[in-house]
Amino acid sequence: EMFPNYQMSLGGRSDGQTMLGTTCHRIPAKRVIPVILKIIELFKQNKKSNDTLKDWIHRIVNGKEDSEIKSILDMRKALDSFTIPPTKEDDPDFYNDYGSDSSYHTKTGKGECAA
Numbered sequence: 001e002m003f004p005n006y007q008m009s010l011g012g013r014s015d016g017q018t019m020l021g022t023t024c025h026r027i028p029a030k031r032v033i034p035v036i037l038k039i040i041e042l043f044k045q046n047k048k049s050n051d052t053l054k055d056w057i058h059r060i061v062n063g064k065e066d067s068e069i070k071s072i073l074d075m076r077k078a079l080d081s082f083t084i085p086p087t088k089e090d091d092p093d094f095y096n097d098y099g100s101d102s103s104y105h106t107k108t109g110k111g112e113c114a115a
Contacts, residue, residue: 004029004097011061
């Protein structure tokens with residue numbers, strides 16, 4: 001069964017040290033908020049005293065972090081449990097996109113790339 005999800009990237013910047021984010025995980029749409037809260041929790045547990053979230057994520061993306069979450073792979077593992085879908089019987093809303101009453105399905109619109 002299909003469900004709406006987002007490709008999560010970490011570490012993208014536009015502050016003069018511009019860089020694209022590094023792909024971390026595919027997150028179900030209905031689990032985005034819990035994932036953000038988990039990342040904040042991990043940050044609070046693992047940050048150095050003067051760290052900003054940006055500093056901490058930058059070290060993770062570059063493999064230079066020395067806490068429990070050392071790399072994108074560690075972050076991915078910490079978030080794996082959020083990517084397991086419930087059964088449709090247990091949570092039918094999980095399979096609907098926000099703003100839709102019907103079950104999620106992919107479709108390619110006119111003029112969009114289908115590759």
